[in-house]
Amino acid sequence: MKNNAYLGGFRKAVNENIKKMTLCVKITACALAFLMVVLAVALFVDILGMKIEYTLEAGEELPSAAKLSGRAGAEYDFGDEDGEFNVPGEYTIYIVDGGRRFRVLLTVEDTTAPRARLLELCVNQTGPYPAAIDFFADVEDASEVKAKFKNSVSASELGEYEVLLELSDSLGNSKNYKTKMTVIVDTQAPTFNGPATASVSGYLGEGIAYRKVVEAVDNCFGEVSVEVDSSEVKLDVAGSYRVYYKATDKAGNSSTYELTVNILAEKITREMVMNEIGKLASQLGINKNMSKEEQVKRIFKYVNSPALSGAEANVKFTDESNTDRSDWIREAYYTMQRGSGDCYSYFALSKAFFEYFGIENLDIQRSAGVTTQSGTHFWNMVNIGTESAPRWYYYDATRLKVPHRTGSGCLFTEAQLEDYNTKVKVGFLTFDHAGYPEASNTTINTEYSWR
Numbered sequence: 001m002k003n004n005a006y007l008g009g010f011r012k013a014v015n016e017n018i019k020k021m022t023l024c025v026k027i028t029a030c031a032l033a034f035l036m037v038v039l040a041v042a043l044f045v046d047i048l049g050m051k052i053e054y055t056l057e058a059g060e061e062l063p064s065a066a067k068l069s070g071r072a073g074a075e076y077d078f079g080d081e082d083g084e085f086n087v088p089g090e091y092t093i094y095i096v097d098g099g100r101r102f103r104v105l106l107t108v109e110d111t112t113a114p115r116a117r118l119l120e121l122c123v124n125q126t127g128p129y130p131a132a133i134d135f136f137a138d139v140e141d142a143s144e145v146k147a148k149f150k151n152s153v154s155a156s157e158l159g160e161y162e163v164l165l166e167l168s169d170s171l172g173n174s175k176n177y178k179t180k181m182t183v184i185v186d187t188q189a190p191t192f193n194g195p196a197t198a199s200v201s202g203y204l205g206e207g208i209a210y211r212k213v214v215e216a217v218d219n220c221f222g223e224v225s226v227e228v229d230s231s232e233v234k235l236d237v238a239g240s241y242r243v244y245y246k247a248t249d250k251a252g253n254s255s256t257y258e259l260t261v262n263i264l265a266e267k268i269t270r271e272m273v274m275n276e277i278g279k280l281a282s283q284l285g286i287n288k289n290m291s292k293e294e295q296v297k298r299i300f301k302y303v304n305s306p307a308l309s310g311a312e313a314n315v316k317f318t319d320e321s322n323t324d325r326s327d328w329i330r331e332a333y334y335t336m337q338r339g340s341g342d343c344y345s346y347f348a349l350s351k352a353f354f355e356y357f358g359i360e361n362l363d364i365q366r367s368a369g370v371t372t373q374s375g376t377h378f379w380n381m382v383n384i385g386t387e388s389a390p391r392w393y394y395y396d397a398t399r400l401k402v403p404h405r406t407g408s409g410c411l412f413t414e415a416q417l418e419d420y421n422t423k424v425k426v427g428f429l430t431f432d433h434a435g436y437p438e439a440s441n442t443t444i445n446t447e448y449s450w451r
Helices: 002-049 064-067 268-285 292-304 328-338 341-357 414-423
Strands: 049-056 075-077 090-097 100-109 116-118 121-124 136-140 145-149 159-169 175-182 189-194 199-203 215-217 223-228 241-246 252-262 363-366 380-381 392-395
Touching: 049 064, 064 090, 075 136, 121 341, 136 159, 189 252, 223 363, 268 292, 268 328, 292 341, 328 341, 341 380, 392 414
Parallel strands: 049 100, 121 175, 199 252
Antiparallel strands: 075 090, 090 100, 116 136, 145 159, 159 175, 189 215, 223 241, 241 252, 363 380, 380 392
16 A cells, blocks of 8 residues: 555656646747747848848949948848949849848939030031031940030031030930031041051061051041051061051042051060060169169169260160061060160160169150151150159160260250250250150259250
8 A cells, every 4th residue: 555655656746747847848949939930030130121222323333332331341242233233223232241131222323414525526518417426425324325406507608616515315314515516628638647667566477456556537527437458468477568558538538558567476575575684684783672763873874884985885876776666675675685776775675674673664756847857766754753752754875976965864854855955956855745744853963964
């Protein structure tokens, strides 16, 4: 009996414990389920509920994800979009920051009138006559652009006319312009712009872009038709060949141009020249720890050889280039190999040194027809300062006869250039200054006088 009572009590205790454990498990399961729901809701809100709305002008750059979200490490997830938002409309993209992902509702609008460069046109009296859109160049807009005249313009009478125009896009954004149109009897043929030496070089097996080398421009409105005859050129045989150009404008005026094409067997690369310059600089003790001014002076001392006679000079002046002057890299290489040349040779070899040492430099060629001197002339311009605080000077390493003293061409100023042009050799160093920085007037070269 006692055993039965004991067993009964034990069963009762076990049952009570089982009930408690079951309850505990149920509570834990409920808690886990609740936590899962909370996480799911949080994730749902994170993805769909937390969003950013942004409006972008078509064609403008989208700000960085970090800037738009205020989160330093954020990046964009464009999904199926390409990241270029030039077409007005609504886009959905995302910003990802670690494990979080935010939706961005992007609205692209076009509220800006088309941008363009306005032209003044010259028109032949008998035509062709321009459409309104022909008065604009470099047109930019996110949608289709059209132009129309705002006033009535007749080209039947010679003279200058005011032209009023409207440039608009398909969304109604527009801007008004005013320009002029000059009506003439066009008897002037197109003119050609080609290499100064009227020659270019190519290499065996390589093609030559003839139309990119030479350009035809006309004084009057209308497309200039250019015919190119390169039938004499043999790209697989080294030699010099002639290419013939003919340009005809809409009025029927024509002009011609001839170009010499040199097909070369040996290809001289920039790497080859820089390797040779590096060896030479090492021999001369010119190194990258020197100031740019000191580097330029050392380069000039070698190329020009002011202390040496003409027969002893490192580069002897022969008044003949080593190449056709179409490739300064090739000219620099052969000048080093042969130790002689003309102004283009001195210019090219100096430029190779400048490029090796990372000295910013510009190429200068004398303007045509400004001096009684025959031929042309080449020299350099160098920046011995920094990009933010430039110090530009002229540099001419050519060994010329008195009164151009041999050392006077190292780092000379704007005032010294003008002094030489007016008092030594009239117009000898004259060039078109457009696109060039102004040279410094702080004198560095005091060792040599121009006169």
